[in-house]
Amino acid sequence: MIKQGYTSSNDADVTRVTPIYHEGEAATDPRLSKTSMTPTSASTFSGYSDEGSFDHIQLEVGSIIKNTFELVAFLGEGGMGTVFKALNKVWEEVDARDPYVAIKVLKPELSANKQLVRSLYSDFDRTKMLANCFNIIKVYGFDRDGPHVYMTMEYLSGQTLDEYCNHEPIAFAQAWFIIEGIGKALAYAHNKNIVHRDIKPRNIIITKDNVVKVLDFGIASKINENEGDETKFGGHELGALTVAYASPEMQRDFPPDARDDIYAFACVIYEVLTGKQFYKQKIHKAAPIQGLNSRQMGILNKSLAFERDKRTSSIQELLDKLRPVKTPWGKYLGIAGAFCSIGLGLWGVLSFSPEVKQLTDSGPVQFPVVVKPPPLTSSPDLVVAPNQAPLPASTTVSVQEAAPEVATKPTPIYQEPGYSSTSKDGIIQIQTSKPTYKNGDPFQLIFTITQPMYVRVVDRDGKGVVSKLRPNAPQPDKLLPANKKHIYPPKNYESNVRGDSGYSTVTIVASAHPFPKAVQLLNTDGSVSEQIQSGSYSWTQIRYTVHK
Incomplete structure (x- = not known):
């Protein structure tokens, strides 16, 4: 069973909606030279001080949303919402081959916060724009049922990448389909001027058929927009990030850039091949990895560069230079x-x-x-x-x-x-x-x-x-x-x-x-x-x- 959420107690692995780092201040990441600041309190965003008042409207397995979606299993929970497996009763009535969906519900105590509602809608809107990419999860709808704001998407049977790897290194030949699948998803998004900004193992699913799917575009942002088409809301406005995979520029609240995804993607590649988080190694350059030649190590380290201008410029360049050497x-x-x-x-x-x-x-x-x-x-x-x-x-x-x-x-x-x-x-x-x-x-x-x-x-x-x-x-x-x-x-x-x-x-x-x-x-x-x-x-x- 998959977990489409964030359940780890490891702070570096969790998507943070706070803190926000302002000009002249910095995150606690040791890669940054400036001093840290006190996080903005969660109540600043939620608009509510008494979360207990929402206990009576919390959803659980067995609940029905909009007279259509019956929640049949809990999949995961994060700071902003909960993900369930749901039976689409309309699809069931017409004998649909697969009547199940995944449904992400914003926590009721946060549903009055317009920015957080926009964040969930941003996830839906961005992902819908990328519907033609085989390696990106498909979304179906966005709606509200009373206090419950929710998004429906395809239900994936499989494991998140961190579950799939289980903190063990995977040989490069066996890991290539994972690397290539993630890369294809990001390259497609970047071609649509969308950066994900939260690439990490828990936002990647390996299905039971070994298909790689990238999900959770909740803090994605558009780049290179035309005048009049500016993004009205982006995840960077909430200070949302996952420290272990966030680029130094993201932690300084720089404007979104495709190279933020390249850095996070390189961190994921390093973790898949070594079984260790690059963030926790406290290093500036990865040591040689078994199965990679000097050219492949060179492009990986270039993608892990702390300075944006020294980083690999595109996902395609990273894939092309990392691609396994073919036998003649x-x-x-x-x-x-x-x-x-x-x-x-x-x-x-x-x-x-x-x-x-x-x-x-x-x-x-x-x-x-x-x-x-x-x-x-x-x-x-x-x-x-x-x-x-x-x-x-x-x-x-x-x-x-x-x-x-x-x-x-x-x-x-x-x-x-x-x-x-x-x-x-x-x-x-x-x-x-x-x-x-x-x-x-x-x-x-x-x-x-x-x-x-x-x-x-x-x-x-x-x-x-x-x-x-x-x-x-x-x-x-x-x-x-x-x-x-x-x-x-x-x-x-x-x-x-x-x-x-x-x-x-x-x-x-x-x-x-x-x-x-x-x-x-x-x-x-x-x-x-x-x-x-x-x-x-x-x-x-x-x-x-x-x-x-």
């Missing part, structure tokens, strides 16, 4: 492809059909689905992975969700595939368990992705018969987690190669978003379609041989 697979695949081509010339273009059965006492179960395309006018140059036994004649199936028209003009693939390959963008790595199989050998396909994605895997034999390997009945169509080994066939199933000698080609295509129903993966000759090559997809192909 192409060099080795080219050599392997040459040997493979010689071998394939000897074997010829023949087909085979591996036998697939479930490892249970209930007998064999056929999967995945097999589809025969229209007859070819010429022999194809490429074939695709293991062909499966056909379903009964009464069963109607398709490689994709809808039967697309076949492209009239084949588009050649970018390289001669071997039995192991990495996509051009480095997102997909795929291989069969070996380059050559004997008749009866168990077949296995292994792939990994560097970020959560939806995946299609198909094969095509020498006769042009296409089989859908993934998704299949045991492995449904869903967002697959990053940096995890995905294996075909799934657990408790086996796929044994049988048939004549020949070779086949596996095609894998990955997308950050669900595939359209009419997606076309292949041309008639087995090459990747123009729709895939020109779209926002990652893809590659591999080939292996079979002999008796």
Whole structure:
């Protein structure tokens, strides 16, 4: 269960609505040279002195807001509000697939304070502007029910980043999908002239599908605004910040700047990779971190600079220079492809059909689905992975969700595939368990992705018969987690190669978003379609041989 709030007793980790630091005065952060001041009292903002008078209207599990939202679970609490999991009763009535939302409610004793209400609305308004970013939480509405001012947003099942890391370091290769997800969210916000200003592990969620989501834009501010479009309220006016991740400029109440987010983001990266807060190390420069080379350490330390003008200028620069070094697979695949081509010339273009059965006492179960395309006018140059036994004649199936028209003009693939390959963008790595199989050998396909994605895997034999390997009945169509080994066939199933000698080609295509129903993966000759090559997809192909 997630906690969309601030519950730690560690003051440096909590978003502070006070104190406010004025000109000539400074925070208690040791990085600042000026002396500290006494915080402004909370009553200055709340407008109320007797919080106990609101006990009778405090919400709890079981309460219903606006006759629509039934609170079913407590998720977290912060200085300004409380977050619940809620059942949208209207969505439930229409049998919505997921009728649950997260609802953030401003504390009743604060609801008369216009600035705090504006802060919650700012969270809603800013996040709504960023709705098209996959790595930013989606918001649905902002409303009031009597003394309760609230915002509804998507309910995320997973862990906050601090829970996910649990104060333990994560290897850079395994942490990259987290770093990249946060970076994409911030880069998108910055392109919209919005700075988050409270990036920290508790405002980042890793869902159960390993999707990274950034939330809580409550103290975000707009920058570079046009005249007449100035922000009427920003979190800096309340002195809201989280000391452990706030830039020195934020603690001096400087105007908002994208480099505030860059500093906080670098602090989060340091914490993920080391298991320690940069703030608590009382250092000006991070020591070498295992898994990072000198270039990567250089950009991290530049992003951690205490002076804004010396800091990395953009999130994209930080991501580009921190990005993991790719293995030069192409060099080795080219050599392997040459040997493979010689071998394939000897074997010829023949087909085979591996036998697939479930490892249970209930007998064999056929999967995945097999589809025969229209007859070819010429022999194809490429074939695709293991062909499966056909379903009964009464069963109607398709490689994709809808039967697309076949492209009239084949588009050649970018390289001669071997039995192991990495996509051009480095997102997909795929291989069969070996380059050559004997008749009866168990077949296995292994792939990994560097970020959560939806995946299609198909094969095509020498006769042009296409089989859908993934998704299949045991492995449904869903967002697959990053940096995890995905294996075909799934657990408790086996796929044994049988048939004549020949070779086949596996095609894998990955997308950050669900595939359209009419997606076309292949041309008639087995090459990747123009729709895939020109779209926002990652893809590659591999080939292996079979002999008796």
